[in-house]
Amino acid sequence: MVLYIIGLGLFDHKDITLRGLEAVKSSNRVYLENYTSILHCPHEQLEEAYGKSIELATRTDVESESDKILEGADVEDVSFLVVGDPVCATTHTDLMIRAREKGIKTRVIHNASVMGAAGSSGLHLYNFGSTVSIPFFTSGWKPQSFLDKLEFNRRGDMHTLCLLDIKVREPDFEAMTKGKTVYLPPRYMTVNQAVEQIIEVLPTRESEYKIKEGTLCVGMARLGHDDQCIKAGTLEELRGEDFGGQLHCFIVCAEEVHELEVEAVEEFFVEGSVWKKK
Amino acid sequence: MVLYIIGLGLFDHKDITLRGLEAVKSSNRVYLENYTSILHCPHEQLEEAYGKSIELATRTDVESESDKILEGADVEDVSFLVVGDPVCATTHTDLMIRAREKGIKTRVIHNASVMGAAGSSGLHLYNFGSTVSIPFFTSGWKPQSFLDKLEFNRRGDMHTLCLLDIKVREPDFEAMTKGKTVYLPPRYMTVNQAVEQIIEVLPTRESEYKIKEGTLCVGMARLGHDDQCIKAGTLEELRGEDFGGQLHCFIVCAEEVHELEVEAVEEFFVEGSVWKKK
Numbered sequence: 001m002v003l004y005i006i007g008l009g010l011f012d013h014k015d016i017t018l019r020g021l022e023a024v025k026s027s028n029r030v031y032l033e034n035y036t037s038i039l040h041c042p043h044e045q046l047e048e049a050y051g052k053s054i055e056l057a058t059r060t061d062v063e064s065e066s067d068k069i070l071e072g073a074d075v076e077d078v079s080f081l082v083v084g085d086p087v088c089a090t091t092h093t094d095l096m097i098r099a100r101e102k103g104i105k106t107r108v109i110h111n112a113s114v115m116g117a118a119g120s121s122g123l124h125l126y127n128f129g130s131t132v133s134i135p136f137f138t139s140g141w142k143p144q145s146f147l148d149k150l151e152f153n154r155r156g157d158m159h160t161l162c163l164l165d166i167k168v169r170e171p172d173f174e175a176m177t178k179g180k181t182v183y184l185p186p187r188y189m190t191v192n193q194a195v196e197q198i199i200e201v202l203p204t205r206e207s208e209y210k211i212k213e214g215t216l217c218v219g220m221a222r223l224g225h226d227d228q229c230i231k232a233g234t235l236e237e238l239r240g241e242d243f244g245g246q247l248h249c250f251i252v253c254a255e256e257v258h259e260l261e262v263e264a265v266e267e268f269f270v271e272g273s274v275w276k277k278k
Numbered sequence: 279m280v281l282y283i284i285g286l287g288l289f290d291h292k293d294i295t296l297r298g299l300e301a302v303k304s305s306n307r308v309y310l311e312n313y314t315s316i317l318h319c320p321h322e323q324l325e326e327a328y329g330k331s332i333e334l335a336t337r338t339d340v341e342s343e344s345d346k347i348l349e350g351a352d353v354e355d356v357s358f359l360v361v362g363d364p365v366c367a368t369t370h371t372d373l374m375i376r377a378r379e380k381g382i383k384t385r386v387i388h389n390a391s392v393m394g395a396a397g398s399s400g401l402h403l404y405n406f407g408s409t410v411s412i413p414f415f416t417s418g419w420k421p422q423s424f425l426d427k428l429e430f431n432r433r434g435d436m437h438t439l440c441l442l443d444i445k446v447r448e449p450d451f452e453a454m455t456k457g458k459t460v461y462l463p464p465r466y467m468t469v470n471q472a473v474e475q476i477i478e479v480l481p482t483r484e485s486e487y488k489i490k491e492g493t494l495c496v497g498m499a500r501l502g503h504d505d506q507c508i509k510a511g512t513l514e515e516l517r518g519e520d521f522g523g524q525l526h527c528f529i530v531c532a533e534e535v536h537e538l539e540v541e542a543v544e545e546f547f548v549e550g551s552v553w554k555k556k
């Protein structure tokens with residue numbers, strides 16, 4: 001039978017496709033990947049809508065105990081649910097490779113991902129260069145490799161989608177020293193934090209293609225949700241803008257923004273934006 | 279009320295999301311964009327599955343007669359269906375801008391697009407640079423700007439997704455000279471044609487980052503379909519491979535391919551491939 005790896009899209013239980021729902025209903029066991037991305041509704045809402053009980057799979061389950069998930073997938077259907085699209089993150093490749101090694105047939109059922117929905121900004125998706133991840137800085141660790149990539153993209157007149165750090169199930173090391181396993185509350189980087197971090201290290205950058213004060217940026221939150229929020233302006237202008245709850249992401253535009261893109265982005269300009277097309 | 283712009287995903291009537299289907303059912307009029315991408319089932323199949331009659335919208339309808347589509351969308355729901363995801367192509371921005379100008383509320387319902395599904399290759403999506411389109415060469419017109427972009431991507435260790443030309447509803451100029459309006463049969467560029475074209479112009483390229491004989495490439499056809507076909511190998515190796523029916527697309531890999539990517543791509547190597555990771 002089949003191991004279905006099913007994208008859930010970006011928002012809630014209604015974003016599954018008819019094909020995905022059909023696969024879930026045919027499955028004897030249904031897992032939800034519960035560690036790389038964030039479901040925006042309680043998983044019980046999925047259970048009720050799909051009429052199936054759903055087991056939450058932690059990183060350990062998927063990475064070390066994948067045999068449990070794959071068990072019996074050669075004689076019955078098993079579904080593995082993933083927020084967004086299964087092939088847009090790299091996390092699930094391993095599960096697919098292990099299934100293949102065991103001779104289990106897999107079928108990916110695609111859905112929307114943030115990498116496509118970034119087109120909601122009005123910027124043309126084919127003008128995006130490689131995607132970067134911005135990690136939370138600590139006092140002693142402020143990695144800048146994402147800025148190298150970003151500057152390379154800008155040199156080639158490409159926009160850069162910046163995915164913002166998520167910290168879930170982080171162990172509390174202080175508690176661990178006392179022999180307790182405690183997890184810190186989850187943290188989701190906001191557009192504002194990303195902007196602050198960039199502004200902090202900008203003086204140390206020397207590239208001619210580094211983000212400038214006047215660079216057009218787009219901040220986005222909760223893409224695909226009923227209350228999605230998109231705001232455009234210069235880096236400095238987005239610094240203090242409120243985007244509401246998680247998840248946020250961020251686009252740094254190319255040096256040159258095409259006229260048709262400007263026309264589409266205009267809708268999202270913050271009030272009084274001083275950004276001007278050259 | 280709302281103008282819904284709804285992605286249909288990559289294959290057939292079952293790829294709409296529950297949210298999309300709900301919007302279609304609430305709409306008084308439903309249009310299907312029928313000129314930039316290709317629906318892989320007869321549109322009557324959608325009509326039957328969704329219980330709605332669907333009007334096909336040609337390029338002229340959408341670009342010059344959008345008023346007709348938008349008419350009444352302020353007092354009743356209207357749905358505009360798009361193959362793939364509505365914000366992954368640039369074609370529909372204009373309709374959204376016009377709706378905004380008329381004060382009509384719009385809601386995009388996302389879905390899978392080829393730009394996300396390209397991750398099915400096993401290559402990491404965040405390592406892709408800007409996307410290029412390869413046009414059909416004619417005897418006198420062999421534009422190479424796509425190769426400039428591709429080489430820029432390779433210089434930055436990025437893969438390049440190549441979308442392949444589609445010619446539909448092309449007027450037959452010979453018939454036109456006789457006063458008749460006749461359209462040529464549709465043409466869809468195959469991976470093989472794309473490879474042939476690249477090989478044809480390669481001797482004229484001087485970049486150190488140009489595709490070489492041994493460059494890893496991935497050809498893909500009918501992504502997201504039950505019979506999707508993915509094959510990997512060197513440019514030369516893919517030249518004669520059969521990928522079956524439309525639509526095809528093509529990936530030219532970065533100079534450096536990450537070990538985990540190789541492990542995932544391996545599944546798709548053509549028999550006897552000589553490609554070797556450096």
